[in-house]
Amino acid sequence: MRKKIFITGTSSGFGKLMTQTLAAEGHIVIAGMRGTQGKNRKVAEELSVLANVEVTEIDVADDASVSLAFEKTLSKYGSIDVLINNAGVTGYGLLESYSLDQIRQMFEINFYGVLRTYQAVLPSMRKAKSGLVINVTSGASGHTLPFMIPYFASKFGVESITEGLQDELKQFNIENVTIQPGVYPTEMNDGSKAGLSSDKPEITLQYGDQAAQDFIALASGLLRKLTEFNMNPQIIADGVLALINMPAGTRPLRFPLDAIAQGTDQEFINARAEIKSRWLKKYID
Template sequence: MKKIIFITGTSTGFGKLMTLTLAKAGHTVIAAMRGIDNRNAAAAKELGAVENVDVVELDVTNDQSVNNAFKTVLDKYGKIDVLVNNAAVSGFGLLESWSIDQIKQMEEVNVYGVIRTYQAVLPAMRKAKSGLIINLTSGASGFTLPFMVPYLMSKFAVETITEGAQHELKQYGIENVSIQPGVYPTEMNNGSKAGVHADKANITAEYGEAGQELFNSIGQALFGKMAEFNMDPQVIADGILTLVNMEKGTRPLRYPLDAIAQGTDKEFIAARAAIKDKWVASYGLSL
């Protein structure tokens, strides 16, 4: 069954691949991005020429922009079957080296942007008693790493949104899934797309060579593994298509797609779910 699928952050990377993959499969894809008349005009024109793709302006950091985009789509198509929260920014740096304003800038996109889209789409999905919301998080969404604290903090938050909303929306037949990718060679990771990084260079300098060596070792490990496992971003787009095509009620809460993890991500997800079940039982909660 063909669906109306709204994807955020489609000008590059995973979002662009998702758009092309889902449209090719016959679904109607709403490709949402910022600056369709200026900064991303070329990307908007390219995707707009693809069959089954409808490009809309969307800035997830702006309430009015989000509300306008969803209203436009709902007025035109009457429904949104699937929302994919893909838009995000990455960033690196020592925790002490981040200004609060810089962290807020990241959270506006990665966390509040997700909440804005939820609040914009849920009234229609609840009315239809049907819907699927897929959120991209991180392969490290259950733990953290040095130099990535604000970024992974934002991805922890999206995991929390996904899991909590799954319980809240169960009565409306709305499913929530987080896709947990590893490190993939997209514009977010190859340096061609600006991120939001630590901005107190003087603090970074105080950590000296030891801090720089640790940072370099983590970067080399992550990007070395990405090359070793030949990580292909198409895997994520195909994963979205798989989830969309799954029968309602059979989709998992978390859907890891990280070959580098070699199954440890699935192990962690299973262990966390088992412990939560025990905790819920201990409190006598009915979830």
């Protein structure tokens, strides 16, 4: 069945591939991105010529921009069947080396950006008593790693939003899923897309060579695994399509897509769900 799908962060990486993949399957895709008349004008034009695609300006870090984008979309199409929160920014560095302003900027995009789109789309989905929201988080959303603590903290927050809303929105038949990618060769990870990295180099220097060596070892290991397991970003776009094609009510809360994890991510998800169930019974029974 043809769906009306709103995707954020479509100028590159997963978002662009999702747009191309879903549109090719016949779905109507509203491809949201910043700078459609500026820095992203070329890719906006590239996607606009595709059948079933409409590019729309949206900055998920701006209240007015999000409201306007969804108002225009709902006015034109009447409803949105699927929202995909893909827009995000990464960053690297020691936690102490981050200014609070830098961390706030990351949360404005990765965390508050998701809240803004939810608040914009939920009234129409509740009215329709139907909907699907897919949030792209991280393969490490169940834990954290050094040198990326603010990023993972923002993604932890999205996991919490998704899990809680799954219960709050159940009566309206609105499903919520997090896609948990591993490390993929997208613009977010290859350095071509600017991130929000630590901005207090004088603190980083105080950590000395050991921190630099630890970071290099971690990054080198991840890049080696990326190559070893041939991590193709198309896997994420195909995973989104698979979720959309699943019958309503059958979709999982968390959908890991990380070959490097070799099944341990799903094992962790299952174990956490089972322990949570037993934990809650202690309060409810």
